[in-house]
Amino acid sequence: MNHALRYPSRRGFMGGAAGLAALGITLGAGTRPSAAAETMLDVFAPLPPDPSPPGAAKFSEAAFQAWQQAHNARVKYELLAWPQLHDRMATAFASGSSDWDLVYMCGWVPEFLDSIVPYADKLPAATVSDMPASSFKTVTVGGNRYGAVFTLSLLTLFYNTEHLEIAGLKGPPQTWDDLKRYTKELTRDGRYGWVLDYGDSAGIGGTASYWMCFLQQAGGKMYAEDGMPVFNNDAGVDALQIMLDLMKLGTDPGSISYSGINDATNVLLSGRASMMMNWPYMWKPAQDPKQSKIVGKLGGAMLPAGPAGTASIDGTDAWTMTKHCKNTALATNLVDFYLSPEVQKRQALDTGWLPIRLSVLADPEVQKALPNAAVVLEQAKHPYDSFVTANYNQITQALGTEIQKALQGKQSAKQAMAAAHDQVASIIKQNQ
Amino acid sequence: MPIIRQDGAVAARAEAPAPTGTFEQRRRRVGLFFVGPALIALALILGYPIVRSLLMGMQNVHLAGGHIKLHWIGWANYDYLFQDSGFLLALRNTILFSFGEVALVCLLGLGAALLLNHRFGRFGILRVFLIIPWAIAPVANAVLWKWILNANYGVLNAILKSLGLIDHYVVWLGSPMRALSLLLIVDVWKSVPFIALLFLAGLQRIPKILYRAAKLDGANAWNQFRFVTMPGLRTTIAIAVVLQTIWSLRVFDLVFVLTHGGPADGTVLLNFLAYRVTFNFLNLGRGAAIANIIFAMSFVLAILYVWLLQPRRRLSS
Numbered sequence: 001m002n003h004a005l006r007y008p009s010r011r012g013f014m015g016g017a018a019g020l021a022a023l024g025i026t027l028g029a030g031t032r033p034s035a036a037a038e039t040m041l042d043v044f045a046p047l048p049p050d051p052s053p054p055g056a057a058k059f060s061e062a063a064f065q066a067w068q069q070a071h072n073a074r075v076k077y078e079l080l081a082w083p084q085l086h087d088r089m090a091t092a093f094a095s096g097s098s099d100w101d102l103v104y105m106c107g108w109v110p111e112f113l114d115s116i117v118p119y120a121d122k123l124p125a126a127t128v129s130d131m132p133a134s135s136f137k138t139v140t141v142g143g144n145r146y147g148a149v150f151t152l153s154l155l156t157l158f159y160n161t162e163h164l165e166i167a168g169l170k171g172p173p174q175t176w177d178d179l180k181r182y183t184k185e186l187t188r189d190g191r192y193g194w195v196l197d198y199g200d201s202a203g204i205g206g207t208a209s210y211w212m213c214f215l216q217q218a219g220g221k222m223y224a225e226d227g228m229p230v231f232n233n234d235a236g237v238d239a240l241q242i243m244l245d246l247m248k249l250g251t252d253p254g255s256i257s258y259s260g261i262n263d264a265t266n267v268l269l270s271g272r273a274s275m276m277m278n279w280p281y282m283w284k285p286a287q288d289p290k291q292s293k294i295v296g297k298l299g300g301a302m303l304p305a306g307p308a309g310t311a312s313i314d315g316t317d318a319w320t321m322t323k324h325c326k327n328t329a330l331a332t333n334l335v336d337f338y339l340s341p342e343v344q345k346r347q348a349l350d351t352g353w354l355p356i357r358l359s360v361l362a363d364p365e366v367q368k369a370l371p372n373a374a375v376v377l378e379q380a381k382h383p384y385d386s387f388v389t390a391n392y393n394q395i396t397q398a399l400g401t402e403i404q405k406a407l408q409g410k411q412s413a414k415q416a417m418a419a420a421h422d423q424v425a426s427i428i429k430q431n432q
Numbered sequence: 433m434p435i436i437r438q439d440g441a442v443a444a445r446a447e448a449p450a451p452t453g454t455f456e457q458r459r460r461r462v463g464l465f466f467v468g469p470a471l472i473a474l475a476l477i478l479g480y481p482i483v484r485s486l487l488m489g490m491q492n493v494h495l496a497g498g499h500i501k502l503h504w505i506g507w508a509n510y511d512y513l514f515q516d517s518g519f520l521l522a523l524r525n526t527i528l529f530s531f532g533e534v535a536l537v538c539l540l541g542l543g544a545a546l547l548l549n550h551r552f553g554r555f556g557i558l559r560v561f562l563i564i565p566w567a568i569a570p571v572a573n574a575v576l577w578k579w580i581l582n583a584n585y586g587v588l589n590a591i592l593k594s595l596g597l598i599d600h601y602v603v604w605l606g607s608p609m610r611a612l613s614l615l616l617i618v619d620v621w622k623s624v625p626f627i628a629l630l631f632l633a634g635l636q637r638i639p640k641i642l643y644r645a646a647k648l649d650g651a652n653a654w655n656q657f658r659f660v661t662m663p664g665l666r667t668t669i670a671i672a673v674v675l676q677t678i679w680s681l682r683v684f685d686l687v688f689v690l691t692h693g694g695p696a697d698g699t700v701l702l703n704f705l706a707y708r709v710t711f712n713f714l715n716l717g718r719g720a721a722i723a724n725i726i727f728a729m730s731f732v733l734a735i736l737y738v739w740l741l742q743p744r745r746r747l748s749s
Contacts, residue, residue, distance in 0.1 A: 090711050200692050254601070257583055263582075394712070408695060
């Protein structure tokens with residue numbers, strides 16, 4: 001028996017490996033010309049279930065492949081869980097190591113203004129004219145449009161229709177008084193009338209941003225023309241007072257410890273709470289029996305009106321282009337693809353994130369699958385300012401912390417507003 | 433003395449310089465030569481960030497256009513921090529957390545080590561159980577506890593309610609002091625195993641003959657613990673205290689996952705504050721100043737740790 005055949009010598013093995021490596025290099029070199037012809041686009045985006053692009057989330061995958069082939073391009077996604085996006089971007093931009101062409105933004109445009117470029121005016125007119133003009137507000141600085149919002153994402157009211165029916169309440173609450181009454185009456189049988197995530201102070205979806213909804217409903221605003229805070233007044237105090245009233249009347253006590261909307265959403269989906277304000281994406285998981293115990297029992301409505309009417313805040317999920325973008329024309333084309341009616345429709349139907357295009361929002365199929373689309377569209381007719389500034393995180397952290405203290409009964413609404421006002425004014429002055 | 437060879441190599445050998453210094457000195461020089469590259473690499477990897485951080489702590493650092501703009505401001509960042517209520521709260525939280533953690537970990541660790549060193553506790557399975565909390569990845573540990581402590585679905589509430597100990601679910605992370613205390617308990621749970629093993633190693637180094645002698649002298653269990661075990665563990669305890677204090681200053685993952693510093697900043701520790709100021713607020717200079725304060729505290733403790741190790745070396749040599 002030839003042992004050399006059964007047990008290759010070390011030298012033979014090394015020789016074989018070297019041969020394979022050489023073959024690999026040759027083949028690799030052979031394929032390089034066609035690869036080089038491809039244009040690579042790097043896109044930084046959130047992981048699903050947050051709003052994610054086709055190819056990253058499961059929708060329009062075939063169309064996405066076709067777009068890449070048609071443009072001889074390859075799109076490489078870098079995906080992170082939403083809470084980590086801001087800090088990853090901050091470090092990448094600070095160190096100059098960012099090689100992204102397009103990046104997702106959520107109210108951070110003023111903060112990262114020096115790292116991105118205005119491009120949205122180069123989008124086709126047909127696309128822009130089909131988007132609400134107000135959707136560009138949070139991505140426009142100094143008259144330049146730095147981004148394109150790709151989902152209509154406003155906070156609206158979600159409620160458990162069965163709970164309302166049992167309590168003998170007809171229709172969703174329309175006013176603050178209704179909201180307080182409903183919260184009290186729905187708090188029974190081991191469940192709570194209201195739930196929200198008050199655990200995280202800062203950012204869009206943090207405690208301060210929820211208060212901003214109430215602030216606008218009370219007729220208030222965050223800043224004066226000179227950029228200084230103007231919320232330490234009746235409107236600001238009233239906005240916080242209703243949060244405190246709801247807390248006493250029947251907010252899930254766990255709300256103060258929930259950080260992230262998913263914590264609060266899970267409480268509503270399990271039937272342990274009856275009402276909350278949430279983003280439009282919630283509709284879809286609520287209809288999934290694997291995730292929800294309230295399938296078919298979810299209702300949607302505009303946020304209850306305060307003294308000045310209803311109002312909301314904008315999620316501001318947008319695509320922006322970095323100053324290092326390798327191919328601005330192709331990147332703009334990719335955003336236009338993300339905003340195309342077909343992709344927008346699949347985004348709505350498959351992920352639950354509403355389209356930004358008005359024609360797709362009006363599509364009967366979309367409206368049938370996502371009844372909350374009409375509600376969000378209606379909500380968009382009222383104020384929805386998220387008050388994003390370059391110091392948004394720092395400001396909402398200070399503001400949200402004072403609100404949390406009030407929610408815990410450590411101070412009154414008036415004291416909280418006075419303390420928050422002083423801190424916000426100080427932050428703004430320091431950064432001027 | 434030169435070696436004379438027939439091929440004439442004698443001249444060359446005779447001209448070669450004679451080795452200088454003793455054998456030991458030459459051995460050290462060669463050792464330094466071999467260790468040198470590693471020392472240089474370490475100095476670059478560790479030293480550069482430290483120096484850069486120290487400098488940044490004295491600068492106003494702004495992110496602009498993908499570049500960092502630096503402006504020298506001396507001690508202004510530190511002046512600001514020591515007047516800032518947020519920093520002082522974080523400092524207070526950190527001190528409370530560190531004291532609590534060191535005391536609890538050392539007490540529980542010593543108890544566990546004594547149990548494991550006892551003949552009833554020498555089953556391998558007990559040591560395996562002890563190691564589990566330490567072996568769990570830090571973030572996984574935090575997520576695990578997030579679900580245990582969840583106000584609505586948490587296992588802890590379910591168990592306490594089923595035992596009739598509570599009527600309503602408790603919001604464990606709902607008030608600043610309770611949340612901080614629970615963070616402490618969670619970190620103690622994770623830290624006890626290592627310190628217990630450290631103590632166990634210390635216990636096993638105490639000669640058995642000392643216990644026999646104490647018994648012969650009529651010492652009961654308490655007196656044996658007091659006069660034999662504790663003196664024998666003195667250095668180990670000091671090392672455990674210093675190490676655990678250093679580790680308690682580094683806690684970040686628990687705060688990030690469980691509370692994000694809330695509620696009302698009640699669980700913000702210095703490490704988390706440094707992260708928040710640097711990456712959330714993009715104030716890199718002030719963030720570096722906070723990091724430098726943590727570094728200074730750790731550095732002092734590290735010197736103490738090295739100093740504590742020295743007598744042991746002398747004893748063993």
